[in-house]
Amino acid sequence: xxxxxxxxxxxxxxxxxxxxxxxxxxxxxxxxxxxxxxxxxxxxxxxxxxxxxxxxxxxxxxxxxxxxxxxxxxxxxxxxxxxxxxxxxxxxxxxxxxxxxxxxxxxxxxxxxxxxxxxxxxxxxxxxxxxxxxxxxxxxxxxxxxxxxxxxxxxxxxxxxxxx
Ligand code: MG
Numbered sequence: 132x133x134x135x136x137x138x139x140x141x142x143x144x145x146x147x148x149x150x151x152x153x154x155x156x157x158x159x160x161x162x163x164x165x166x167x168x169x170x171x172x173x174x175x176x177x178x179x180x181x182x183x184x185x186x187x188x189x190x191x192x193x194x195x196x197x198x199x200x201x202x203x204x205x206x207x208x209x210x211x212x213x214x215x216x217x218x219x220x221x222x223x224x225x226x227x228x229x230x231x232x233x234x235x236x237x238x239x240x241x242x243x244x245x246x247x248x249x250x251x252x253x254x255x256x257x258x259x260x261x262x263x264x265x266x267x268x269x270x271x272x273x274x275x276x277x278x279x280x281x282x283x284x285x286x287x288x289x290x291x292x293x294x295x
Contacts, residue, residue: 139186141178146280156247169198173208182285227288240266
């Protein structure tokens with residue numbers, strides 16, 4: 132029997148601000164600016180959560196974790212990701228794979244990709260081989276190119292979880 136499959140996509144962008152930490156893919160990256168957000172501003176995890184929720188037909192991250200709720204102030208986005216994964220399991224879905232792209236002119240993200248994959252795979256309960264993360268610049272063009280912020284794209288494939 133072929134399991135049911137669903138695809139989902141997510142996008143997010145946050146602007147830089149001075150005086151906050153830069154956290155991407157669950158990894159703190161040394162930089163002179165962090166991302167402005169109600170949570171820790173982990174734009175990569177936010178795009179991933181939206182893709183997961185989208186594939187499962189469960190809306191978006193803002194509906195589940197509203198930024199008007201003080202419970203989510205400065206929250207570690209990995210906590211949100213784990214809650215989304217719980218929700219997927221409880222509704223019968225598991226991850227096949229995800230492919231993520233972070234768009235940033237700076238800082239250089241390549242040295243941190245391995246650690247991001249490890250963290251996200253752990254939270255998604257899959258092997259790191261199912262979690263691909265890419266980083267690109269926009270060659271100086273647009274808001275990311277001007278160094279105003281970081282954007283992220285996510286695509287996921289889910290399959291129906293078969294209870295024996
Ligand atoms: Mg966000």
